[in-house]
Amino acid sequence: MKRLALLCALAFASACATIGTNFDSTQLSWLKANESAKADVLAKLGQPWRVGLDSGDQTWTYGYYEYRAFSDSNSKDLVIHFTPEGKVKSYSLNTSFPDERAKLDPAARSP
Numbered sequence: 001m002k003r004l005a006l007l008c009a010l011a012f013a014s015a016c017a018t019i020g021t022n023f024d025s026t027q028l029s030w031l032k033a034n035e036s037a038k039a040d041v042l043a044k045l046g047q048p049w050r051v052g053l054d055s056g057d058q059t060w061t062y063g064y065y066e067y068r069a070f071s072d073s074n075s076k077d078l079v080i081h082f083t084p085e086g087k088v089k090s091y092s093l094n095t096s097f098p099d100e101r102a103k104l105d106p107a108a109r110s111p
Contacts, residue, residue: 015068019067021046025078034083035088041088048060048080074095
């Protein structure tokens with residue numbers, strides 16, 4: 001019984017849950033306003049996790065979230081806004097993954 005309790009405690013201590021499909025947020029140079037189409041986005045990223053509207057623009061959201069019980073959790077979101085013709089209008093990217101943060105903004109590196 002003590003072994004089972006110890007195994008359960010070890011499993012819980014290393015607990016990690018992920019949601020979404022991971023993507024490299026530093027490799028989005030192919031995503032261009034007024035050029036990239038929905039078909040391009042689908043080919044590179046697959047089906048969006050969420051779809052919605054923002055001020056009349058259709059949006060697709062791709063997200064990846066890592067939750068940890070005893071260490072830092074990380075997340076990233078890519079929200080793509082489309083024109084009525086189905087071309088990328090703009091996009092917004094946010095990440096808390098340290099390696100990606102350092103590549104996207106070297107000045108934001110933690111000391």
